[in-house]
Amino acid sequence: MTAPTDDIARTQGTLTTIEQRGIEPVPDDERTGQAGALFWVWFAANISILGLPLGATLVAFQGLTIWQALVVAVVGAAGSFALVGVISIAGRRGGAPGLTLSRAVFGVRGNIGPTAISLLSRLGWETVNTTTAAFVLLSLFAILFGADGRAKEQPLVTLAAILVFIVCTVLVSGLGHAAIVVIQRWATWIFGALNVFVAVFLVARVDWDTVSSAPAGPVSAMVIGIGTIAAGTGIGWATAGADIARYSKTSVKAGKLVLASAVGAGVPLVLLIGLGALLSAGDPTLAQAGDPVAAIRDLLPSWMAVPYLVAAFGGLLLSNHLSVYSASLTTLTLGVKVPRVWAVAVDVVITFVGAIYFMLVADGFYAPFITFISILAVPITAWLGVFIADMARRTWYDSDALLDLRRGGRYWYTGGVSLPALGAWGVAIVVGTLFTAVQVGDAAPVFVGPLSDTWVGANGLGWVVTFVVAVGAYLLLGGPRGALHGPVGASRPAAREVR
Template sequence: MTTDRAPAAPEAAPVQAAETPGTSGLMEQHTIGPIPEAERTGTARGVFGIWLGVNMLPLTVITGALATTAFALPFGWALLAVVIGNLVGGVFMALHASQGPQLGVPQMIQARGQFGTKGAALVVLVAMVMFMGFYISNLVVGAQSLHGVYSAVDPTAAIVGAAVVSMAITVIGLRLIKVIITVSAVVVGLLVLASLVWILVSGVPDGALTAGTFSGTGFVSMIAVGAVWQIAYAPYVSDYSRYMPSGSGARAAFWATYGGTLISSVLVMTLGCLVGSAAKGDDVVGGLASLTGGLSTTVLLAFAGASALGNAGNVYCATLNTLTLAETFKPGWLPGLKARLVTSGVLHVVGVVVALAATGGFLTSFTNFITVLLYVLVPWSAINLVDYFVIRDGHYNVPAFFAPGGGPYGSWNVPALVVYLVGLAVQIPFVVLPMYVGPVAAEIGGIDLAWLVGLAVSGCLYWLVARRSQQPRPDVSVAATR
């Protein structure tokens, strides 16, 4: 199924390390290489904690508020759309998480099994841009939260300060990121619950819960937003689960990831739906402050802190993707601690520069951003899941991901790349964007079905192509590659 193929072999040549990873010291030594089984100390509890905390952010509040602001839905319908979207999207995302324990490598390294070592670079680049987009978004919203508490705080200083905190955590690595985000999840989660109780006890503004009008367009569009919120995580869920043991980690990784992300996203988006009903214009953060009264200072400070702390995860994954891109053009090079630190530092600086230039009209820009992400990520997700669970049944030659020429996977898997492009193209008639509405979407009242079409067409077409031309799965077992 691949082109530019190197001769297949039972095992690929071992990866040559420019900087030899190790296990000693406070800082994480591993980057994009396979995690040895002896170092698989990750647990389902740790994975649950990190996904419970990843969504405890003001950005999630703003996303939930889209239902009652941008889509003008009544609160009840808004909440239902949020639940459905996250339930559906979370399944796809958590299925990707189960790949981490089995293969022990970052998610985008595993994409080489579908697209080839060089062919995967396109998807890796898209994922890197996405991670940086969330990093920048969190910088902006975190600064807004802090400014909402202390108006004298300079937003520029807040953004720079948040980046410094994020960099300090990223330097240590995944272990500290997990601890920090888990603790943040507990603190912010309790405050979100307290905020909901406060609003109910203090009295919801008259007409807030019934404001807006139900529309099929708005309802389905908000389901799509909830789904893409989850699917957007798919390119890096294995980055967090790859330290779990291969023997028992796959099923546990799925449920820990699904449970954590579903609970936190629905909880925080519920607050967003309620705040959006009472917010004036796009000032969701201001609406949260006015609704929570005396609790607002604590809530906004906690959200600002969570944005700075949790943002380390976004840059961590962006760093892995940047190193993956670099290794693509230097096959066999295994980056270590020094490469991770330098790359992370550069990405932090780039993010700060963009955040300082992109604070105006943020809500509109963010809506457009996540919508485009949906269309770009859906075909990759469908291809990856069909290949992993249906075509190869989880069996990959992991060392071949790093071999010059890609071993049995080749440098360029042209059929898979064509399927990916087809998956993008078939969505165009169904897309709903401020700058363009597809003809089919316009005909059905502006309802966004592009993501469903993209999933179905990409998955089915890849299955048809792969089952005809797929090479036999590698003789070497996954466990034997580590």
């Protein structure tokens, strides 16, 4: 899947230009993107070693075979990214970031809650990326300079590793959409090839007798695994679906956007999750590792360590600069009055602090990580249900009204709130939480929902219930409001946010 020549040429021509547009909708005459651009963006964003420990947990903790793990990866990863593609359709329709379009659904004030949750999710993922990348650099420093690769033993080196990754992130995220589209496309080939090269050596170490003799896990474990993978992949990216697609031509078919997102992210995720499952068969070390980078490095011949670490660093960077770009738009939607490039700086400062905590203070890493994505899956899925239900009837977003925060605007509704949308979101979160148990690693549960021990809760289906309740409640409470269909073929003028 490739992007058209004229689109690539236009994007390359602005590669070093800082994007000045914030959350204001993109005028139709500036929208030249095709579905192929989404394929490369999502493929590159998911060439990350974080897929390996996710796959490892399916075997080590859920007791699945490699074949069951692959099925779980396809359904959980590719399936959840199909939802990201659905949100991309809204970006094509409205030409604005996803959470900005969400103002039409929730109201300009009612949208604050979903936007804050989305920003928390993005910051959490960026902290995970930054922490993992810093572990990568520590390992690289240990090989090249003989330094101690343990974070807590080398606090200054750890701080330097975190800063290097953050600076690399800002250099791309700060430039904006044009740079991201081009870099994601070409980096896919470079780091994809490195990952394949490393994967060959990892597969060579697999104990195939153990893999083939492993008993199949129960179907319930597969269901739980699908929920975990979906929460850790597509659902975590759902609110960002429109952020890149807002530059797509209005003539791009909706099905192509969905397919490009699902396949673009699905291919690398299925391969990496499957590889993680293979490596963990008979050896749960990877799933239990406090430093997963070192755990994978130790599985390789010593001469393979450097290309592995370079591939790992590159994959994490490709994911992080897209996440930071999306987070900066979400920050602006939340009401922070700074240029987009400064919003990028605000976001990375927060992730810098978070990475310091995970590396120099906390004793564990992936247990909090899995807990984090499981908790946020509920409110994000609730937003997803309401937003998609609204999309079923709304084909147009008023560009001026999206930026009009004053009383009496089209999306002001009742006191700035769409009661059906916000009410459905709240009800879905409450119901979903009833089926959720929050536990960090082997510690005592932090929270146990009263229905978490039912078949639905025990099988990790609380997020599915959340989605269904969000859709149903929104429609029952009145559904979409405001003008749902605009003038056909009308050009989208530039707009400014009005307060």
